[in-house]
Amino acid sequence: MAIAADxxxxxxxxxxxxxxxxxxxxxxxxxxxxxxxxxSDEDVLLYExxxxxxxxxxxxxxxxxxxxxxxxxxxxxxxxxxxxxxxxRDDTVVIYGDRxxxxxxxxxxxxxxxxHPDVRLLDGGRAAWIAEGRELATAAAERGESDYPVVxxxxxxxxxxxxxxxxxxxxxxVDVRSPQEYSGERTTAPDYPDEGALRAGHIPTAVNIPWSKxxxxxxxxxxxxxLETLYLRENGLDASSPxxxxxxxxxxxxxxxxxxxxxxxxxxxxxxxxxxxxxGSAVRVPIVQGSQPGEVPGR
Amino acid sequence: MTALPAAxxxxxxxxxxxxxxxxxxxxxxxxQELPALPERYRDDPxxxxxxxxxxxxxxxxxxxxxxxxRMHADAPxxxxxxxxxxxxxxxxxxxxxxxxxxxxxxxxxxxxxxxEAVSPLRVRGMTAMLAxxxxxxxxxx
Numbered sequence: 243m244a245i246a247a248d249x250x251x252x253x254x255x256x257x258x259x260x261x262x263x264x265x266x267x268x269x270x271x272x273x274x275x276x277x278x279x280x281x282s283d284e285d286v287l288l289y290e291x292x293x294x295x296x297x298x299x300x301x302x303x304x305x306x307x308x309x310x311x312x313x314x315x316x317x318x319x320x321x322x323x324x325x326x327x328x329x330x331r332d333d334t335v336v337i338y339g340d341r342x343x344x345x346x347x348x349x350x351x352x353x354x355x356x357x358h359p360d361v362r363l364l365d366g367g368r369a370a371w372i373a374e375g376r377e378l379a380t381a382a383a384e385r386g387e388s389d390y391p392v393v394x395x396x397x398x399x400x401x402x403x404x405x406x407x408x409x410x411x412x413x414x415x416v417d418v419r420s421p422q423e424y425s426g427e428r429t430t431a432p433d434y435p436d437e438g439a440l441r442a443g444h445i446p447t448a449v450n451i452p453w454s455k456x457x458x459x460x461x462x463x464x465x466x467x468x469l470e471t472l473y474l475r476e477n478g479l480d481a482s483s484p485x486x487x488x489x490x491x492x493x494x495x496x497x498x499x500x501x502x503x504x505x506x507x508x509x510x511x512x513x514x515x516x517x518x519x520x521x522g523s524a525v526r527v528p529i530v531q532g533s534q535p536g537e538v539p540g541r
Numbered sequence: 542m543t544a545l546p547a548a549x550x551x552x553x554x555x556x557x558x559x560x561x562x563x564x565x566x567x568x569x570x571x572x573q574e575l576p577a578l579p580e581r582y583r584d585d586p587x588x589x590x591x592x593x594x595x596x597x598x599x600x601x602x603x604x605x606x607x608x609x610x611r612m613h614a615d616a617p618x619x620x621x622x623x624x625x626x627x628x629x630x631x632x633x634x635x636x637x638x639x640x641x642x643x644x645x646x647x648x649x650x651x652x653x654x655x656x657e658a659v660s661p662l663r664v665r666g667m668t669a670m671l672a673x674x675x676x677x678x679x680x681x682x
Contacts, residue, residue, distance in 0.1 A: 285597065286659045287621035290569045303660035340619065 244360045245277050245334040253365075255466035257507025261500070262365045262463065263336055265374055272296055278333045278385070282349035283340040283368070292378035294338065294371060298327045298385060302345050302493070306352050317394040320356050328385025331358070331393075338364035338371065342454065342461040348496040351513055355395045363500065366462040373460070400499075402486045402512035404520055407445060408527065412538040414485035416477075417444045418453040418498045419518065423490070426531035439522030443531040445488065447538055449477045453494040456501045469506055481508050488514035488521070546641050549633035549649060556653045564658040571632070572625035578615045589615065590677065592670045597623045601670060603634075603677040610634050610642045612674060622659060626650070626667035630674060642678055647671065 247260035248267035256262070263271075271277055272295060279297040281289045289299040300306065305323055306314055315323060329335060335358060339346035343363055353361045364371070372378070397403075407415070422428050426443035444450065455472055457463055464472070473479045485508060487495040492515030499513040521527055530536030545553070556564050582588055582602060589600035597620030604611040612634045614627035633649075634642050646652075650667035 285620055285622045286663065287565060287569050287572065287625065288619065290565060291618075291621050301660075303662060304658070 244332070245271065245274060252465065256505045257466075258504040261362050261504040263362050264365055265370050265376060268294070268336060268364055268371075269376060276333055278327075278329050278335050279364075280327075280329075280335055280337045280346075280349065281339060281368070282337055282345045284345050285340060288340055288368070290380070290382075292380050293383075295377055295379040296383045296385075297338075297379075298329070298383050300327065300337075300349055302348055306349065314352055314355065314395060317356065317392045320395070321390045321392040324358075324390040325388050328388045329390060330388045331391055332360075334360045334362065336362045336364055338367045340368050342369070342457050342497070343367040344453075344493050344497055347500045348493045351400065351496040351499060354400055355397065356393050357396060366460055369461050399510075400512055402488075402514040404514075404516050404524060404527070406512070407486055407488070407514050407521070410484070410486055411445070411528075412447050414479050414483050415445060415448040416473075416479070416485065416487045416495075416498060416502075417448040417450050418487055418489045418495045419444075419450070420452055421450060421533070423518070424448075424450040425533050426529075439490075439518050441522045441529055443522075443529040444535075445521055446528050446530045446536045448488075449479070449535055450533075451477055451498070453489065453497045456498060463501060463505060466505065469501060473502065473506060479508075481506060484510040484512075486512045486514050488517040490518045491515065492517050545649070546633065546637050546645065548636075549645060552629055552633055553649075553653045556655065559654075561654075561658045564654055568625040568629075568655070568658070569621060571628040572621040575614060575616070575624045575628040575631065578613055582613060582615075589613075590673060592666070592673055599623045599627055599666075599670070601627065601630075601674055601677075603674050605639060605678070605681040608638060610637045610639060610678065622663060623666060626670055629653075630667070630671055634674065639678060639681060643675055643682065645671065645675070647675075 248263040250264045253259040253262050279294050280300050281293050281297045282300050286301050308315060337346040337350050346363055346367060350361050350363060417424050424444045474481060479485060487498045489495040492513055495513050499511055502508045502511045528539045556567060559567060589602045592599045592601060597616060599616035601614045612631040614631055616624045616627055650664050650671060655664050
């Protein structure tokens with residue numbers, strides 16, 4: 243039973259206004275039957291220091307990834323995880339997290355690989371909730387277990403693999419990393435650990451739109467007009483063409499994927515989660531260095 | 542092989558005795574125990590070394606006080622995992638003779654059961670922090 247969307251006026255211009263909720267809406271709806279709040283952070287301990295009352299924690303490393311293979315959970319694993327968290331298939335899930343919802347958007351994208359019908363983001367994330375002095379709880383929420391069905395992951399519509407990107411070269415491709423990573427000055431985000439890529443630069447023809455340009459200083463998404471200016475006008479993307487976004491491991495690009503897919507309404511956007519840690523170490527894939535997108539190499 | 546200093550051995554035993562979930566709670570307690578930086582470093586941040594391998598800004602400084610190691614660290618409240626790592630190392634290294642601190646195995650962070658609790662990738666930040674701490678100490682040797 244999906245819960246009615248947040249009618250917040252500022253969301254109504256977005257292609258899908260129901261994908262975001264405000265802190266006020268969430269505060270008003272906390273505890274409603276059919277609503278589950280999920281916190282997903284980069285820092286694995288932040289939830290324990292205090293979280294939105296009733297929220298359960300999903301960690302991208304320890305919960306969403308397969309522990310052996312570089313991949314996500316399978317259908318049975320996802321059913322087990324959501325069952326343990328007490329989330330039902332027909333629950334409305336609102337996800338929030340640190341760092342302007344990087345990891346929250348990543349978790350949302352994984353939930354959507356399994357087709358969870360109603361997943362939304364808390365606009366502004368954890369920082370907005372805290373900045374407004376709203377209530378926090380420290381004890382882990384106990385929701386009991388639920389019976390979540392086994393649904394196989396669909397990698398064909400929202401997820402791109404390396405070969406998909408190779409076939410897509412020349413089509414709309416967005417590199418959401420920092421300008422230094424894009425140009426090839428470095429392989430890791432400034433201030434971030436090296437997760438291992440042997441070569442630096444970007445995928446040929448990708449435009450560079452750092453993920454953080456999609457949000458204001460307070461971590462909330464820009465309005466529709468500003469997003470259209472950024473993605474469509476300044477960087478020449480076409481809202482009706484299939485597009486792929488990538489970063490380093492697929493987390494920052496989940497954030498951009500969310501903005502392109504649901505706020506701008508681009509119907510065919512995929513996230514390349516292999517991203518630079520795969521591309522920058524793969525043998526014989528083309529790489530461009532410098533600040534220009536570059537050309538599709540001759541085939 | 543030299544024996545692990547008592548404080549670090551005890552920290553390891555404490556972590557390994559717990560379930561994965563409780564290890565997170567213990568790490569949280571460590572993060573809350575990280576002492577504030579001494580005044581002299583707060584006024585002179587250039588004397589601190591940044592640990593670039595950690596995802597959040599964390600700074601460490603190692604001193605030798607009459608032959609005894611002192612470790613100070615600073616990391617933001619919003620980065621409790623990183624604070625916890627720094628706190629474990631500070632409690633484990635503080636008060637050791639220089640030789641004993643330098644003999645701490647480089648892979649100590651990987652042996653205390655945190656890989657399962659917080660992921661191997663995150664533990665890398667703590668391994669890097671220990672390496673940088675020992676490198677600072679080598680300058681006193």
